[in-house]
Amino acid sequence: MTGVSDVIMCRGFFVTLDGQAQDLFASLPKGSISAFADLSGQFLSYFASSIPKKKQFTNLCKLDQWSMENLADYLSRWKKEARSLANFDEKMAIPIFTSNIRSRPFHRDLVQNPPKTYAALLDCATRFAEAEEAESKKEEEEQGRWGTPRVPSGTETPAPGPRAVVGPVALSDPIDVFDPNKYYRFHQQHEHDTDECMIIKWQIEKLIQRGYLGQYVKRSGQGRGQGPSNIWKKKGGFELPHRDALVITLDINNTIVHGVLVDIGSSVNVMYYDTFTKLGLSRK
Template sequence: MCKLEQWSTETLTDYLIRWKKEARSVENFDEKAAIPIFTNNVRSGPFHRDLVQNRPKTYAALLDRAARFAEAEEAERKKKEEERGRGRDKAPQEERRAPRSPRQGPRLAPLHCLTTLTHPVSAILEHAEVMGIVSYSDECLKVSPNADPNKYCRFHRQQRHDTDECMVLKRQIEELIQRGYLGQYVKRSGQGRPQGPGNVWKKKGGSEPPASGSRKRELGQLTEEEEKELDEPHPQKKQVIHVIFGGPEGGDTQSERKKWAWNLYVGEVVRQPHEKKPRREPITFTDDDLPDGPLPHRDALAITLDINNVIVHRVLVDTGSSVNVMYYDTFTKLGLSRKQLTQVRTPLSGFTGDSIETEGSISLEVEIGTQPHVRRWEVEFVVVKIECAHNIILGRPALEDLRSIISMEHLCLKFPTPTGVGVARGD
């Protein structure tokens, strides 16, 4: 964000759009640190002077003041255009009809200043027309009398120069990129031009390029599907809410944070390559797996397990639990004693934040499924001395070790076994 400075020709409205777009993509965005960065990045002028003299106390106040200055700047620009328009209306008719000087026209940036693109500008023009972000200009470069009359510029709808050679169009595409549009056409480092036949339009024999969506609409060449696609509104980009944690690291000023960043130790992490995973049989659910009765059922998934050679019913499958829980009544009915428990020092925390002291933990052999598709594995349970409608809660650790797939609609749980896919249906 420190490098996101306002350009010399950029309006405050466009800079605010660009700033907010970049800010949304920054994780752990520090609003307090953003205030001096934003103040330092805006162009000198009345707004910058106001920020220096009356520093905003909050980030929201900064954006609100920036929005008000942007509205005032836009209103002043429109007012000047109206005044210039009235001045031209009062000019003599002969002056209004006077031919333009060859020096008048759009001022174009040199080629080496333009962003490198992945597609020809003619292909990008088609996409920009569909988005409705193209502004057509009556001004064009002076065409040489010796230019090829077979060439055609679809942007100016004139002959004697090609669309891909049009500097006015290239300049407008550059401005759209600087405003945050057409980012998918910007060539990144190490990125080559796409070779797919459908990505780049190729000109055939000097004929006129194919018409865009808006041009086809004018000519009546759209099919019903294309007409429907153009009429449908394009989905807007949704706002993203990231996890907020931490605080200003390294200090409150930019110089303190830079000094802190330079002093950070960066270590190299080396790990062994991943082992090749064995091929698994795909697990699917069909209508044959649906439970009897009306749908939707809104039932919890409770299954049956074989623990310590005892059939235990009402085992709740809960992906929201970070531990496997066994209630003390079930623990005693399994014929286990407190001497077998291992001490657990950390209490459990419920959904509402209440702490629950544990009796200890124990690891037991558990069997699930029906013959021949049966799976046995070791599960660590945390024993708690409270009353509950279920005997056991099977949490994420056991479900992940089992490599299970759960379908709440079908009210069953499936898992891989050496003999095929095992099934545990709702009890």
């Protein structure tokens, strides 16, 4: 269409239309359009209400990073919001972005080394988001490799005891046997023993080390406390990670079975016959 006359522009424009836009074009009185500027003006006026309204730049001040939101998701949400603004100011966006993100290593890096341009800010945020995602995947791999989540040795946090509250989830008292009247909300189970649950202790330890649950943590000088890792060592008698053989107690079919050897390398799993009969099982 470059360099063509207004007549061709108007006729060519009609070919691209459909639905309401085509109906509008057909309803225009003969001779009412003398130039393409008239035609475009008619369309802009008619469909003005359908044009998305741009938001104000001050909306960014309310775009805080959520407590459990990772940096990659927040960065995506920030970019989407920035594209919808009418008067986006790259220079002002830098301190607002820095103020909105949560107190984590990336925030500390921005405070210590403020980016000079908005492009540099996005580049730095992208690199930190990729590193955060890689670290998360590494933690998942280590959980699978060792069989249970682990807290690095020497990093355990003193806590007032095994009971704690994580949001709406309360860690209940130990459950020695299956009790249908009790319910453990974190794992949605009735038979779970909270005090010996390594997964929840690891999750609590992880939250504490990231700066959460401070009101439930006892620091040095506040009294004797047990961190999650200390509880493991006291009850299990071993350091994590490990490859030692484990002999544990299990609740099988509502019956406590002692002396169960955990050995993932065995090709055969053996149960003594007297254990089999005490469980109330038959050859059927």
